[in-house]
Amino acid sequence: MRQPLVAGNWKMNGSRASVRELLDGIKHGIAEVGGAEVVVCPPFVYLQEVQDQLAGTAIAWGAQNLSTEGSGAFTGEVAASMLLDFGCKYVIVGHSERRSYYGEDDALVARKYAVARAMGLVPILCVGETLEERETGVTEEVVGRQMDAVIDLEGVEALQDGVIAYEPVWAIGTGVTASPEQAQEVHAYIRSRVAGKSTSAAESLRILYGGSMKADNARELIGKPDIDGGLIGGASLKADDFLAICRAAG
Ligand code: PGA
Numbered sequence: 001m002r003q004p005l006v007a008g009n010w011k012m013n014g015s016r017a018s019v020r021e022l023l024d025g026i027k028h029g030i031a032e033v034g035g036a037e038v039v040v041c042p043p044f045v046y047l048q049e050v051q052d053q054l055a056g057t058a059i060a061w062g063a064q065n066l067s068t069e070g071s072g073a074f075t076g077e078v079a080a081s082m083l084l085d086f087g088c089k090y091v092i093v094g095h096s097e098r099r100s101y102y103g104e105d106d107a108l109v110a111r112k113y114a115v116a117r118a119m120g121l122v123p124i125l126c127v128g129e130t131l132e133e134r135e136t137g138v139t140e141e142v143v144g145r146q147m148d149a150v151i152d153l154e155g156v157e158a159l160q161d162g163v164i165a166y167e168p169v170w171a172i173g174t175g176v177t178a179s180p181e182q183a184q185e186v187h188a189y190i191r192s193r194v195a196g197k198s199t200s201a202a203e204s205l206r207i208l209y210g211g212s213m214k215a216d217n218a219r220e221l222i223g224k225p226d227i228d229g230g231l232i233g234g235a236s237l238k239a240d241d242f243l244a245i246c247r248a249a250g
Pocket of ligand 1 (some may be wrong): 167210232
């Protein structure tokens with residue numbers, strides 16, 4: 001049995017005051033969440049606050065990015081060891097915003113995935129197609145290529161107990177959610193692609209859906225057999241909305 005996982009991707013949002021308020025709200029409601037694992041991914045600068053507030057609670061936390069390098073002269077970068085220093089368990093890699101705005105390609109994302117795992121972090125590998133790619137019928141090709149970058153570098157074992165987030169780019173922040181059937185189809189494809197190489201990795205792999213997931217569509221999405229939770233952007237910035245999704249998953 002795969003434990004459902006709901007991760008909040010705060011992106012570049014928040015202030016000290018709003019982060020404190022959001023964490024208070026999530027802590028307050030976490031007892032009613034049930035069986036889902038709950039994770040928040042703040043901007044780096046708020047990791048200290050998150051660690052201070054969430055240590056000893058059932059809520060885990062992570063970062064939104066990491067460097068491939070261990071330490072040294074890499075201005076502006078943050079190393080995996082630093083994330084561990086602040087108690088991170090997870091780290092998002094290959095989010096479509098990093099791929100499209102910061103030029104992260106499959107090879108770089110695969111290296112970030114490998115470094116995170118080697119350091120004992122759980123990388124959340126984001127994959128997903130653009131609207132144009134969906135309309136031209138290459139969704140599986142794109143998602144397959146994004147997955148294979150990791151599998152080719154690290155072997156399929158890298159996905160044992162791993163986390164992939166399927167985030168169709170056209171659904172991120174747009175209010176347009178993939179239908180449960182559309183999402184399930186791609187999730188099943190992802191799992192079957194892994195199963196072709198390792199059934200145990202495929203069974204252990206948690207595949208999250210991301211892209212305008214909200215309290216009112218979460219239950220139906222997460223009810224699908226291959227949807228094991230969600231990666232939540234906008235709706236993770238309000239405690240009530242986020243908790244409602246966590247309850248739906250739990
Ligand atoms: P959204 O973002 O929920 O605001 O669509 C999801 C994500 O980008 O991870």
